[in-house]
Amino acid sequence: MPKKVLETININKYFYDPVKFRVLSDINMSINEGEFVSVVGKSGCGKSTLLYILSTMDTAYEGELLINNVNLTKKTDKDLAIVRNEHIGFVFQFHYLLAEYNVLRNVMLPGIKLAKYPLKEIEHRAMEHLRTLDMADQALKSPNQLSGGQKQRVAIARALINDPIIIMGDEPTGNLDKKNSDMVFDIFNNLVKERNQALLIVTHDPDFAARTHRTIEMADGKIIS
Amino acid sequence: MNFKLIIDIAINLIRARLKQSIIAAVGVTFGIAMFITLLGFMNGLNNLLDGLMLNRTPHVRLYNEVKPSPDQPVLISKEYKNNINFIQSIKPKDRGREIYNSKAIINILKQDKRVIDVAPKVTAPVFFNTGSIEITGVVNGIDVPAEEHLFKVSDYIIEGNVFDLSNENNTIIIGKGLAEKMLVKIGDVIKITTIKGGLVSLKVVGVMQIGIAEIDNTMSYTSLRTAQMLLGESASYITDIQVKLTDVLMAPEVAKEYQEKFKIDVIDAQTANSQFETGSKVRSIISYAVGITLLIVAGFGIYNILNMMIYEKMDSIAILKATGFSGNDVKWVFISLSLIIGIVGGLFGLLFGFGISNIIDIIPFETASLPTIKTYPIDYKITYYVIGFTFAVCTTTIAGLFPALKASKIDPVEIIRGK
Numbered sequence: 308m309p310k311k312v313l314e315t316i317n318i319n320k321y322f323y324d325p326v327k328f329r330v331l332s333d334i335n336m337s338i339n340e341g342e343f344v345s346v347v348g349k350s351g352c353g354k355s356t357l358l359y360i361l362s363t364m365d366t367a368y369e370g371e372l373l374i375n376n377v378n379l380t381k382k383t384d385k386d387l388a389i390v391r392n393e394h395i396g397f398v399f400q401f402h403y404l405l406a407e408y409n410v411l412r413n414v415m416l417p418g419i420k421l422a423k424y425p426l427k428e429i430e431h432r433a434m435e436h437l438r439t440l441d442m443a444d445q446a447l448k449s450p451n452q453l454s455g456g457q458k459q460r461v462a463i464a465r466a467l468i469n470d471p472i473i474i475m476g477d478e479p480t481g482n483l484d485k486k487n488s489d490m491v492f493d494i495f496n497n498l499v500k501e502r503n504q505a506l507l508i509v510t511h512d513p514d515f516a517a518r519t520h521r522t523i524e525m526a527d528g529k530i531i532s
Numbered sequence: 533m534n535f536k537l538i539i540d541i542a543i544n545l546i547r548a549r550l551k552q553s554i555i556a557a558v559g560v561t562f563g564i565a566m567f568i569t570l571l572g573f574m575n576g577l578n579n580l581l582d583g584l585m586l587n588r589t590p591h592v593r594l595y596n597e598v599k600p601s602p603d604q605p606v607l608i609s610k611e612y613k614n615n616i617n618f619i620q621s622i623k624p625k626d627r628g629r630e631i632y633n634s635k636a637i638i639n640i641l642k643q644d645k646r647v648i649d650v651a652p653k654v655t656a657p658v659f660f661n662t663g664s665i666e667i668t669g670v671v672n673g674i675d676v677p678a679e680e681h682l683f684k685v686s687d688y689i690i691e692g693n694v695f696d697l698s699n700e701n702n703t704i705i706i707g708k709g710l711a712e713k714m715l716v717k718i719g720d721v722i723k724i725t726t727i728k729g730g731l732v733s734l735k736v737v738g739v740m741q742i743g744i745a746e747i748d749n750t751m752s753y754t755s756l757r758t759a760q761m762l763l764g765e766s767a768s769y770i771t772d773i774q775v776k777l778t779d780v781l782m783a784p785e786v787a788k789e790y791q792e793k794f795k796i797d798v799i800d801a802q803t804a805n806s807q808f809e810t811g812s813k814v815r816s817i818i819s820y821a822v823g824i825t826l827l828i829v830a831g832f833g834i835y836n837i838l839n840m841m842i843y844e845k846m847d848s849i850a851i852l853k854a855t856g857f858s859g860n861d862v863k864w865v866f867i868s869l870s871l872i873i874g875i876v877g878g879l880f881g882l883l884f885g886f887g888i889s890n891i892i893d894i895i896p897f898e899t900a901s902l903p904t905i906k907t908y909p910i911d912y913k914i915t916y917y918v919i920g921f922t923f924a925v926c927t928t929t930i931a932g933l934f935p936a937l938k939a940s941k942i943d944p945v946e947i948i949r950g951k
Binding site: 355359362364365384385387388389391392393397399401403404405406407408416417419420421422465469477 | 534537541544545547548847848850851852853854855856857858859860861943944945948949
């Protein structure tokens with residue numbers, strides 16, 4: 308039986324402003340390692356909200372969240388930061404690279420923070436990731452000098468640096484054209500195949516979703532399929 | 533916590549906003565430089581003015597005060613013991629100005645471990661005669677080596693040598709004002725009338741200038757023996773015993789002790805020069821206040837710039853948090869950022885402060901009243917540099933703390949979703 312990397316038990320979330328409103332109701336789901344899962348749904352159905360809860364950045368929810376079989380509900384900000392650093396990789400719709408650092412350094416940053424390997428080793432691993440993503444020749448450029456698709460690949464490399472057990476994406480292709488979007492999909496697909504990492508991608512793109520292993524469809528804060 | 537990484541991020545944030553960071557640091561530099569210059573200059577002047585009085589006054593002086601006897605006959609009388617007695621027109625008792633048993637007192641004082649040295653002195657009011665005019669003045673009979681050791685009298689001798697007083701009897705060093713009035717120069721002989729009417733001729737071997745006209749117009753120095761002879765007294769006649777202590781702060785306590793021990797009037801330097809102390813204190817307070825105000829203003833500058841930087845760097849903060857930096861880490865990034873600005877600005881401030889002090893130190897400052905001073909006085913006390921730097925680091929830390937706390941509380945979800 309494959310190992311569960313992420314599991315939720317009865318997650319509920321409310322927005323209180325302007326009136327009390329139930330955004331997520333009784334979310335129960337799990338993701339196994341090596342699984343490529345997409346989350347689809349209309350705008351406002353709560354899919355991004357769910358993703359931020361799963362990413363541990365949003366802690367204002369009811370219910371329980373387990374990553375790597377560790378219950379993260381009620382952990383401190385500091386502990387959650389360590390979990391994010393070590394076990395979760397992020398790719399956002401917008402690229403969110405640090406303009407102060409060059410591409411290589413951006414990729415290395417979470418690795419330096421984790422400090423599992425010496426700096427030289429981190430640099431080597433970062434270059435390896437950039438090479439697989441065909442970005443090695445851009446390593447010393449500043450993020451501003453890259454195109455949108457290139458930036459997204461750098462962001463993916465950064466998400467991979469600490470070998471996370473799960474990679475989460477909030478519409479990572481939402482801002483890209485068809486060609487770049489396909490490229491990002493292929494990269495994700497390879498990750499699942501070669502590294503056995505889990506992927507959880509929120510998307511609007513039905514084509515993208517159709518090609519993933521499993522699609523979770525949401526409506527009005529509930530998982531409908 | 534990985535401080536190396538945090539400081540690296542802080543440095544990169546500074547590099548990205550180099551101009552603003554430099555302006556913030558310049559604010560601190562300016563504050564510290566002014567703080568140090570101001571304090572150095574103010575205290576240089578303070579020390580100069582204090583020195584003018586304090587270095588020439590003994591820490592403790594033993595003498596006989598002219599005052600009425602505390603025990604009036606009627607108070608001693610048994611008959612009127614229970615009455616309330618009013619006595620009018622009391623006159624001071626003539627006890628003479630001589631300190632009795634002065635030799636023994638001096639010997640005891642010299643054995644006291646707190647005492648650096650003791651200098652006996654004879655003061656006598658006299659008239660200096662020039663033609664038909666008599667000028668009132670004072671003769672100070674001094675023990676030249678002891679006086680030189682304690683008060684560095686040679687600093688104030690502008691012509692001649694103070695040791696000529698002890699080398700030759702019947703010699704005198706007179707104040708510059710006196711010399712000008714009487715039109716005398718070294719080698720001339722002047723006539724002096726004592727208050728008892730004796731007439732003595734003394735040879736002028738030097739001219740001195742202290743810088744206070746009132747003193748320069750009346751003061752003169754002779755050897756102890758010459759002064760005693762002038763008054764027709766024996767070699768044991770002493771009117772003042774001047775004591776210098778290892779620590780001037782002990783003076784009031786020591787003075788009290790001697791007063792009880794020797795049954796004699798004793799005054800300490802603090803009491804004798806209380807007005808100078810007050811002046812110095814007020815000047816110090818003013819310069820500290822101005823310096824600290826400058827640093828606080830610099831602190832506000834840093835606060836503003838950091839606040840702006842945080843608004844600009846919201847995305848970066850969100851990313852740092854999303855990739856595994858805790859709120860605490862982000863807080864430390866901004867605190868180290870402002871500390872770097874504070875430390876760099878502070879170090880340059882120390883350097884500039886020292887530089888400006890040095891420039892002031894070589895500006896000529898020549899005044900007739902201060903013959904030993906050639907340039908503006910500066911106090912290079914290390915304490916000012918330590919206080920200035922400490923305060924700079926403290927203000928910048930506090931100025932950075934509030935923006936840093938704000939940054940640490942930024943919710944990454946809000947920023948990432950907000951796009």
